[in-house]
Amino acid sequence: MVKLHIKKGDESQFLYETTVEMPVDDLVKDVSAIYNGRLKVQRLCAEMEELAKYGVTLPPNMQGLTEEQLVELKLKDDWGEKCIPSGGWIEFKDPLTIRNGKAPQKNMADLINKTIKEAKDMISKKKVQSNDLVTQATVKEALDILRGAVMIVYPMGLPPHDKIKQEIENEEDLSGTQASLDVIEEENASIWFSGKEMLRGKKLKDFAGKNEKTKIIAKIQKRGQGAPGREPVVSEAEQKQMMAYYYKKQEEMKKLDAESEEAYLDSDWADNAALKRNFHGLNNIKWGPK
Template identity: 65%
Template sequence: MVKLHIKHGDESHFLYETTTDMPMDALLEDVVAIYNGRLKVHRICGEMEQLEKHGITLPPNMQGLTDEQVEDLKLKDEWEEKCIPQGGAKFNKDTIGCRNGHAPNDKMKEMLKKTMQEAKDLISKKKVEANALVTQATVKEALDMLRGAVMIVYPMGLPPHDPIRNEFENTEDLSGKQASLEVLDMSNASLWWAGKEMQRGKKLADYLGKNEKTKIVAKLQKRGMGAPAREAPISAEDQKTMMAYYYNKQEEWKRMEKESEDSYLDSPWADGNQLKRQFQGMKDVKWGPR
């Protein structure tokens, strides 16, 4: 099986395993789905962090308003009484004004935090170092874990305008957000290796040959941006280690040179009285204790 270390820019994302016979169209579709799925998991976790702190999202017409403005406009959140977290709510006002402040209790909070961490670990970049694969099934498992945790805390469900619910239902609107710049689409995605774009309509074997034990670094990016930067000969971590090693060596040499500046004075040839003692026959005399 061929292993692809998928990167976006200089950032590692995941390891992907396939065969040399796989068509590039199918490969790219699978890789893009995993890449976007990982982004979705992180977006949901980011929203769930706010959910466990400040409760559900307010209706769009109430977001960002002060309590006085809400009262003056006679606005009411009809979902506040419907979406009460299991075990009761604990009020924690959202200073930004996006959520209603009725947060889950401490027990439910810990459950949400634990689930978020487990989901992140499933699709973590550290799995590259551990030589572990990430697949669409892995991403689905992480999403199912997050969905299950939210359903436990909010068995009645979340409001239709809550971004977490939108993410689970794939109805999220990322327009105008930073996240929209990160998501890739099959129509604008490309995969590069060795400075060449791996063209659709071909097979992986057209680039790597038939060797099934190959491992490469492939870079995923939007089309039309030109070739991505080539991989550095050594990693940034290795470079830091080498620089630290040679710096320590240099400091050691400086210290040794400083210590040896006067060491020649202990040599026999540097003894100014050596010739005098030789004429007096006292060259090899060893003086004992008086």
């Protein structure tokens, strides 16, 4: 099986495993699905962190308004009264006034945060270092446990305008957001290896060779952006080791230079009183017993 270390720019994303016979079309489809799935998990985790702190999202027409403005405009959050966390809530006002401030009790908030950590670990970039794969099944499992945590804490469900509900039901609208720039749709995705784009209609072996026991670095990006930057000759870790080695050598040379500068002081030619002693015949005096 061929292992692909998938990167976006210079940043590691995940490890992917397949065979050299895999069509590039299928490879692009699978890799882009995993890449976008990881982004979805990250977005969902970020929103759920806010959910644990400040409760469900206010209706769009109430977000960003002060309590006085809400009273003046006679606006009421009907969804907030229906979507109550299991076990009750505690008031914790959202400084951004996006959520209603009815936060879950500590035990329910802890459940959400614990699940967030588990989901993040499942799709973490650190899995590249531990040589663990991330697949579409991995992403699905992470999304499932996040969905399960929300259902436990909010058995009545979430408001339809809450981003968490939209993400869970795949109805999120990312248009006009920074997140939309990160997503790479399958039809607009390309994968590069060794400075060459893997062209659709061909197979992986046409670019990576026929050896199944191969590990390559492949980069995903949007089509039409040109070739991504090539990998550095040495890795960041190797560069740090080299710098540490040369710094150590430099310090050793400085120490040797300092010692050699002081060594001449022990030489006869550097003795200011040598000429005087020689004139008086005081050199090489041997002292006998008393």
